[in-house]
Structure formats: structure tokens, C-alpha cells
Amino acid sequence: MATVFLCYFNFPFNQHPIIMSNFSRRQWIQKSLLASTALLVAGPAGAYNASGIDPSSEQNGLLKLNWNENPYGPSDKALKAITQAIKESNRYPDAVVNELKSKLAQRFGLKSSQVMLTAGSTEVLSLLGQHVGLKKGEILTPWPSFPTLIRFGQACGASIKKVSLDKNDRLDLNKLKDGISSSTSLVFVCNPNNPTSTEVDNDDLKSFLRAVPENVLICVDEAYIEFSKKGEKGSMASLIKELPNLVICRTFSKAYGLAGLRIGYALSSKMNIDALRSRHLGWEISAGIAPLAGAMATLDDPEFLKMCVRKNEEGRSIVYKAFDDWGIEYRPSSTNFIYARSDAFRKNIISSLQQKNILITKWPDMTHHIRISIGKPNEMKQFVQAAKAYLV
Ligand SMILES: Cc1ncc(COP(=O)(O)O)c(C=O)c1O
Secondary structure (H helix, E strand, C coil): CCCHHHHCCCCCHHHCCCCCCCCCHHHHHHHHHHHHHHHHHHCCHHHHCCCCCCHHHHHCCCEECCCCCCCCCCCHHHHHHHHHHHCCCCCCCHHHHHHHHHHHHHHHCCCHHHEEEECCHHHHHHHHHHHHHHCCCEEEEEECCCCHHHHHHHHCCCEEEEEECCCCCCCCHHHHHHHCCCCEEEEEEECCCCCCCCCCCHHHHHHHHHHCCCCCEEEEECCCHHHCCCHHHHCHHHHCCCCCCEEEEEECCCCCCCHHHCCEEEECCHHHHHHHHHCCCCCCCCCCHHHHHHHHHHHCCHHHHHHHHHHHHHHHHHHHHHHHHHCCCECCCCCCEEEEECCCECCCHHHHHHHCCEECECCCCCCCEEEEECCCHHHHHHHHHHHHCCEC
């Protein structure tokens, strides 16, 4: 059991690429750089922004409804903590690293050694993708789903097996289960799912996770869990003690409103966390003292989280109402974005809204859908008013 991460590809401990006793760090860094180059060529996850506009131009009156950011963050408490922490920027942040890890561990009933802090959950996803890719393993994923792990994996040599969603654009857990074979190295589960905004039933997901063979890694990406029906209670983190092959990815970028600070984390068995840490270029922590302090303060501010979730629901219902009135099909969202059919709009709705400084998005293989992130209620009214002009 203790060697779960290692047995995914039947490696003896000292030959495992992520332990690297027999695999020089220089070789690994070279591989990583090659992978990064490939990713640069392919473009970052942000390349999914169909607008092509640099997000840094947000200040220029742009209504950014394209990257699922939180319009209310950072919280006042986080801002205060960040400002204070900046003054200590001359020091390495190890004390705050330990503090945040132990706070998260306590929250989930785990040990600090089962938590890894990263610069956004993108880092955990990329490490897992690299892990499978460098071993030429196979990633099984529902599709469409969040592409970061898949793209990193592919760039590093993994093969990808995609399984379609069900007719309601939810993860099809039966199909996913049927898709597992002796070649499967990792199953990716994004719940709630991006881009479709749907979630699966908690008990169904638990049964599925328990049915995945022990030698297959599972990555459950819970970037939007706080917006889901059960909120934090819907997290699969409670299964970590039971399933040593389970890695949960979490982020402070969405409901906590700290996307620009880049802070996220992984929860898993100690063995997996040690393995991930050993191949992390930032030696576990790539987030600086300000993101760490911001995350600590936000965790202690449940009122801010509640407000963000409530306001998100308010923003969502403004769009639901308009779409209902217009007969636009959309998926009831468990996230801070809406996935809607695009057929009832003119084909150029995205570029036309962009001309009006309103950014929404669609991904390359979303041929009949658009995705609208939820901003403040007045911003959603602005979106509705503008979008109405493009109904066919
Ligand atoms: C499902 C999902 N996972 C992970 C991420 C990465 O977020 P971050 O790196 O900011 O934590 C995103 C970002 O949009 C996402 O939608």
C-alpha cells in the first residue's frame, strides 16, 4: 500500500522517475524544459480564451466573463494579510508554508505530509501529466473536460483516451469505468466539470472512485467544489485515507478570489505527495509569502466565501432568466460559469461581444456551445443586454 504511487508503472523505488535516484535531475530538468517548450508552442490553458485579448488589459473597461475568475476577491482580510506579508519578503516563506499546510491538513483530517502547496492547481495537474507522460502511460478522461493535465501529459508522451459525457453533459461514470483497462495509468475526474458546469452525484462518484483499481492513479480536480450543491461537503477529500491512489487538486483561484496570486494545493497519501514534491522544480512551494498569507487569511473568512457563493447564484439567475425567456438551452450550473447552446445566437457572438469589451469564451472543440463566467449582478445584466442583440 505504501508504494502506491510507485507501482503505477511497476517501477522499483530507486528507478522511479519521480524519485530520481537513478534518474539524474539534469536529465529530468531537460525533459521538463522540452515539455515546457512543447506547451509554449501549444499555448497555455489561457489559449482557450477565444478573444485573444491579453487578460492584463482588464483594467481598460473589459467585462471579463471568460476565465471563471471571482469578481469579489481578494477579501479585505486577505488584502490586509498580503500587505503585511509583503513586508517580510526578504525571508523565505517556510514558516508560512508549514502553517498553511497544517491548517489545510487539520481542515481535511489529514497530516501536513499529505498536503502539497503549489502555484495554482495548474501545477499539480501539470506534475501529474508529466508523471504519466514521461512513462508513456495512458490518461483516461471524460471529454470535454479541463485540458491542463491532458495537454501536459500528451506533451510529455502520454496517450490519451477520451470518453464522452452523458446526454446531460455530466461525467458518465459507467462509461468511464468501462474505459479503464490494463493500459490505464491515470483517470482524470473534474467535478464539477469545466467547461460543462455540471456535477455528478456524490455517492455515485464515491462508488466509482472505490472501483478504480489500486494501481491506477486518480486525479479529482475540485476547482469549483465550493460552488457545487453540497459545497465543501461534496469534496472527495474524505476518501484519501481509504484510497492511496487518489490525488485531490484544489485552488484558491475561484471561490476564494485569489487567481492572480497563484496558490493551490494537492491532497493525497504521503507517498504520492513525497513523489510529487520530489519532481517539483520549486521544491514544493512556488507560491511566495503574499499568496500564502492571502490563502491563510481567506480560509479564516467563511463569511467572504458565503458571500461569493451567494452573489454567484444571484449572477447566475440573471442569465438563467434571460436564457429561459429566449429559449436558450443551458446546463444548470454547479460552478461560477454557464455552459449554453450557441445555436440561437449569431455565429459571431463571441467576437461581436468582444468589440463591446465583453469577453466570453468557447474552446476549440465546443462547436455548439459558449461558456459565460459569472461576474457581479450588474455585469451580468450588462452581458444580457448586449447578448440580446445577437439572437437569431
Ligand atoms: C477545472 C479547473 N482546474 C484547475 C484550474 C486551474 O486553476 P489554478 O491554476 O488557477 O488553480 C482551472 C482554471 O480555470 C479549472 O477550471
